[in-house]
Ligand code: IPM
């Protein structure tokens with residue numbers, strides 16, 4: 001019997017409610033397939049920061065971060081609370097975790113399930129079914145840049161990753177004097193290559209035939225020419241899979257006009273951030289959008305699974321949040337752990353409940369609670385048990 005040790009981080013706002021239902025469905029999946037979970041809850045969120053970390057730039061200490069890495073996976077609710085600066089939650093936890101554990105893939109599938117309506121007219125279930133892969137550790141997310149007033153500035157900046165360490169000495173002279181802010185985007189060849197290769201491998205595993213590579217090389221050519229060159233090299237190893245290039249603005253239009261043409265999308269970090277929210281909204285909204293921050297090498301770094309929405313403080317504690325995104329994030333976690341059968345059961349049970357249309361949370365136009373949804377999916381999963 002396989003046992004998986006998973007760190008649970010409920011976080012803030014609706015985090016505890018949605019993660020409770022996610023865990024409930026994961027427990028049902030374990031019961032159905034004979035695996036065992038060893039859950040360990042960590043209290044990281046606004047209360048933790050106010051009580052223990054107030055004034056510090058990160059939500060957790062490095063030792064606490066490292067401890068998360070001793071688990072087989074991290075299952076995450078959501079963070080965000082008015083008491084905590086955004087930078088603490090972002091640079092001081094979410095982004096840090098991505099870099100610290102070399103979670104260079106952000107997997108954000110967008111699928112239109114039966115029983116869910118798309119804001120796009122005339123879309124039938126599964127018309128939209130996109131494996132969305134966002135590069136998760138470089139590009140304009142490396143957090144390097146500067147800001148100054150006057151005519152001169154000098155910054156020594158450093159990017160540290162599992163793959164490399166890069167130093168930037170930036171000397172700027174500005175005439176006439178003014179105020180300036182700048183932000184560096186950078187990409188390394190090896191990271192571009194491994195990200196694209198992950199996409200091709202996923203396409204092959206799912207028997208998909210086309211990959212769309214997002215870029216903006218017509219304007220930002222230093223960074224995205226490299227991205228495209230590395231992708232073309234990788235594509236040679238997969239003659240059975242077509243790779244098309246799409247400039248991000250055109251891709252945005254096509255995602256609305258004809259999303260059914262996309263099978264796998266591979267996007268650089270920042271464009272992937274933006275496009276994945278669009279992809280989520282055309283399959284019913286953020287309530288249906290899971291994400292996995294993945295290091296495909298489980299020995300090299302732990303992966304983290306979360307809904308891509310935030311902590312929604314306005315509806316926190318009312319029990320009306322939609323837990324589907326969290327439950328589907330659990331499906332991604334099972335897949336990552338190699339428990340494909342359990343992952344399929346979670347997806348099937350979720351879709352069956354959505355298709356039946358009896359349990360609908362307020363975002364779907366219904367009156368069901370977060371708990372009703374979790375209960376219904378867990379119950380359905382146990383009925384499906386093979
Ligand atoms: C996301 C979020 C994060 C991002 C923020 C909260 C740092 O928008 O996961 O998409 O920009 O990556």
Ligand code: MG
Nearest residue numbers: 273274277308
């Ligand atoms: Mg985002």
